[in-house]
Amino acid sequence: MPQQVPILRLNEDVLNAILEILLGTGGLAELSRTSRQVRAACMPILFRECYRRMYVCLPEPDWFLPYPLWSHVQSLVIRDECYDKIDASRSRFTDNCLLCGALAGPLFEQWLPRMSRLRSVTLYQNPRNDEHSHGISWPALCAVLSIPTIRALNIDRLHVCPALRPSDELHVAAVAPLTSFQYILDKAALSSVYVRPASVQPNYTAEMIALSTALGALHESLEVLSLPTSSVPINVFSMHTWPCLRRLVLRGQPCESLVSSLLSGISHLPSLKSLVLKFSAETRTRPGILWRGEDVTSFPCPALEELVLTYPDPSDQIFDHLPPTLIALSLCCWRHLYHEFLSPYRFWIPSDGPLFALLLSSSEMCCVLRRSQTPMLVRLTLEYRADDGDEELLHHIAQAYPRLTYLKLIRYRPHGVDSVPVERITRALSLLAYLSELKVHLDLPDMPLPGLYLGRGSGGGFYSSSAIEKFSDTVEQTAGVFARELSASVKYVSILAPTASQSIWARFRIVNGKAFYEENS
Ligand SMILES: [Zn+2]
Known part of the structure; x- marks a missing residue:
């Protein structure tokens, strides 16, 4: 032995x-x-987490993964690299460049069901210009949904049934009790970056029909649902009961019919705790007002605990009806507008960009918050441009939300003002006795901007090294002020600071009134 x-x-x-x-x-x-x-x-x-790229439909299962690994895989990430999307006429695997031939067939129907511990499947692609409409077919979706062990399906930048074949029967024969279905498609656009429109505009009709059918089969078990605004079958919520659904995330540019029917749509989700609406804005237009008055008299999800709403509109009466159960509120832009400062592809002074016209001022933000009776908040995220009402806003935050433990403020300077009253801001926030983490972008005037012609070099990416060094000192001094003045409960302060690496939040641990920079956070 x-x-x-x-x-x-x-x-x-x-x-x-x-x-x-x-x-x-x-x-x-x-x-x-x-x-x-x-x-x-x-x-x-x-081998509990495995990653695989797929170029073609494989002939043998052990070409996908060696057999000895199969019983260990719990989470599988598959990246679509198929050639079908470029030229389906040459493909042996599909007859339609919209429908993936690699993520299809025995892979989902026979092989994945043999992975006895498989819990999570992620399918994704990094689309290039003309591949935005490519996705998985209806039989492939049905096959994935029927793998008995899976509980989470993530589909990222791949379409779900961008086309239906005449042979597709819109019926789900068997379905696993999925708890999480997250389908992510749209990225928020930056106003300063020109995105070349795709040569083929996706048609979402087939996708909406397919999603409506699939979600109808999953309604009893789903707890988390994420969908792109382009293909939300909003009526599906009123057609079924959703006893477990506690988190709904919608991302993308919404159409008027979605915005106008959203609140009545979610009124069929009694267990909803988290509603995340990451709507992007058009150049000078907000996504739209949610509260239409005719259909709803009170907030439709009375137990809601988290609300994320982008480009808030002060004329939206939703703020007069937010449930007092809220413990997390985010009123921001999507993406945060400071990304405009970090883009080397901007053509104008960042804060003059068209999306900045949609920012609420401190006064408007204060007004919106005053109308919302949400004293239980423990997490608050706001993005706004300072004006004369800045101090009033900060005092309101400190007084109205005494339980706050997390505060993220993205505050842009007023036009033409080249200073930031750090001490005054800190003093106002020092009343927050339970604050544990503060994250701030204060639009400090010496934050380095990436230069178009600096190239990659010793300065780190597109930045000048001397500007980064100088700004590091400013960030450290600012963190020092927060450390000294804020409540002793504060453990971390983070400040947006462009660096050579991807991490742009400089994080400081606060100990005995002093700020200590944490590497690699
Ligand atoms: Zn493909």
């Missing part, structure tokens, strides 16, 4: 805890190669 490797004599929980640490820090793969027994212990952790 082979002698047991010492590490395997550990209690199973302890061993697994060590293997988990090695997975995070690196070294698990090396350990797994030390002996056959050790490898057997490492396999469930090493």
Whole structure:
């Protein structure tokens, strides 16, 4: 009998805890190669998450993944790299460039159901210019939904049934009790970046019909649902009961019919706790008013705890009817407008960009908040342009939301003002006795802007190294002011600070009134 490797004599929980640490820090793969027994212990952790690119419809299942790994896979991410979307006429796998031939057939119908621990499937693509309409077919969607073990399906930048074939029967024969269906398509546009329109504009009719049928089959088990605004079948909510649905996320540019019917649509979701409406705006137009008066007399989801609403409109009466159960509120732009400052492709002074015309002023934001009776808030995120009402807004935040533990303020300077009253802002917020984390973008005047012609070099990306160094000092001093003046409850302060790396939030840990910069946060 082979002698047991010492590490395997550990209690199973302890061993697994060590293997988990090695997975995070690196070294698990090396350990797994030390002996056959050790490898057997490492396999469930090493291969519980697998990633695969698909170029064609594979002929044999073990070309997809070697058989010994199958029983360990819990989360599978598949990236569509098929050639069908470029030229379907040459494809053996599909007859339509809109319908993926690689993510189809036995992959979903026969192979994935044999992965006995499979819980989560993610399908995605990085579309290039002419591939925006490409997606999975109706039979492929039905096959994924029927894998008995899966509970989460994520579809990212791939369409769901962009076309239906005459042979497609809109009926779901078997469905897994999925708890999460997240379909993400649209990215918010930046006003300063010209996006070349796709040569083929997607038609969402087939997609809406397919989604309506699929969601109708999932209505009893779904807890989290995320959809792009372009293909929300809003009527599906009134056609079924949704006993478990607690989070609904809609992203993209909404059409008028969606905005006008949204509140009556979600009135059929009694358990909804979180409503995230990441609507993008047109150049100078807000997405629209949600509260239309005729259909609703009180807020339709009385137990709502989180509301994310982009480009809030002060004339929207929804703010007079928010439920007092709210504990998290976000009134911002999507994306945050500071991204305009970080883009090297801007053609104008960032804060003169057209989307900035849609920002609420401090006075308007204060007015909106005063109308909302939400004293239980513990998380608040606001994006606005300061005006004469700035101090009143900050005092209102401190007085109206005494339970706040998280505050994110994205505050732009008034036009023509080249200073930021950091001390005054800090003093107003110092009344928040339970605040734990403060995240701020204060539009500090010396924040470096990326230069078009600097190129990548020692300064880090498009930035000048001297400007970054100078701004680091400013950020540190600002964090120091917050550390000194805010309530002793504050543990972290983060300040937007462009750096050479992707991380643009400089995070400081606050200890005894001093701010300590945290690397790689
Ligand atoms: Zn494809």
